Amino acid sequence: MNKLDIAKSEPLWNTNKNIIYIISFVLMFLIALPLFGLNSFYLHLFIMIFMHAVMAQSWNVIAGFSGQISLGHGAFFGIGAYSSSFFFVQYGISPWVSIFIGMFFSAIVAVLIGIPMLRLSGHYFAIATLLIGISFQVVFQRWELVGAASGLWVPLTQGDSWSSLQFHSSKAPYYYIFLFFLVISFFAVWLLNRSKIGFRLRAVRDDAQAASSLSISVSNYKIIAFVISAMIMAPMGSLFGQYILIIDPDRMFNIEISIIVLLITVLGGIGNIWGPLIGAAILIPISEYSRIYLGGTGGAVDLIFYGLILMIICIFRPEGLISFVPKDILERKKQR
């Protein structure tokens, strides 16, 4: 066989089989975990990890895979939360349906703000998204239809209800729902990465000019990435709304949401599909525990701590914690 035939006979992807075993094992462990009688604090901790992993993955799609640093991604979280709750409160539409409404609205907003904003590049795009994120909060604080500053209160059901997505006796159903969305989101991003769109997004990220010499419309692909990213973020807002049952602008459009997704991704490894999961699994427990031990004043100490972590990572390990995982666990040995 000549070299070309050998090259053609290679498998298309260099994924190591090990990773499939690791994923299966971790997944089975996570499915079994609540059965061991986890108390509600630990269930909450895992729910927050799952939720933030997906939120960070959403940010990873726009920032890591297509190179646009968005600092207002919390907006899509809020839009998701408000759409699902609003349609449930006003029209009694099941949250299961309104999750999709939230995704739809997020996608529309992503296109509408994406068209003018993605013409900006680098710092200008980051600054613009930061302001958009804040302006959403301001608008929802004053918008009477959605309850203005006091927000929306989801009417409580009698007991647990799968159709209304409310569970009062245990957090375990929420745990499984968030885990389910985690798996779906990560699988979707994994597929995206291996698709033609994924290749083209990476081209746009690495060199926009070279990409356009290969018939890639840079602005269209940036919008595609923005829309996909928004549609991953929105369901987390919807589910979080159903989890806490109070949807107010201060919480749902909090600037901290936009910041923490960035921190998690950078900590875990930006541009790597596993980065957001590793980042969330480490940062969220730190954040929750600091809230317990430092009480109400913990908020600010949190941020100082995050800043410190971010600096250390940027200086010593810009590839994130995922880079500590040996390459050959993730990848098959390539012929080089």
Added chain:
Amino acid sequence: MKILTVENLSRAFGGIKANEDISFEVEKGKVLGVIGPNGAGKSTLFDLITGYTKPDNGKILFENKNIFGLKPDKISGLGVGRTFQKLKPFADQTLLENVMIGAFVKENNIKKARNDALEIIEFVDLIEKRHHFARELSTGQRKRLEMARAMAIKPKLLLMDEVTGGVDQKTIPGLVELIKKMRNLGVTIITIEHNINIIMEISDSILALDQGKKIAFGSPKEIQNNKKVIDAYLGTVDDA
């Protein structure tokens, strides 16, 4: 048959006329060499044809279709490939991935695109480097990467900006051979080249620019004996 017709193409940056009233034609399957001293407007001309810079006025016909003012992705989609003087590989991706992104223009199936890309990588003689990241490759290899990536879109017209610039002497003959191999596949080529021996060797016709203006257009022989060219370009080379 003419594949490209450029008429009275102009572009000014502020007061500087980077390209002024440039007209020429390229025959299908031929090689056009573009020469001129630094600042003559060669790269600007490439950017105007490929859509990276908007022309002020003039006419650009590719296969009798007006491509004046179209965006780069539209123009490359019509089958106009290019390489860059300042190399622009997708640095954090492998050679294979770089070329695959080009191959996706004509092929949606991932496996087929991969195999198409591998054939082109074999064509540019880098098959053993296919899994190397672009940033790990030498300058000469990255030139080949850009040529492979541009070839992957199956271009009818390929614009190459200084293929032999910035590489060491012993790398040059291989690159020149590669340009000839591309021409033999029937691709029409426009190439910017500083090395006058190479341009004489590979070109069917030559366009000479100086200070944004066309000073000569003709066969290599005609250009070699053109007084204006000798004054503007060859003369300066001899002086140096």
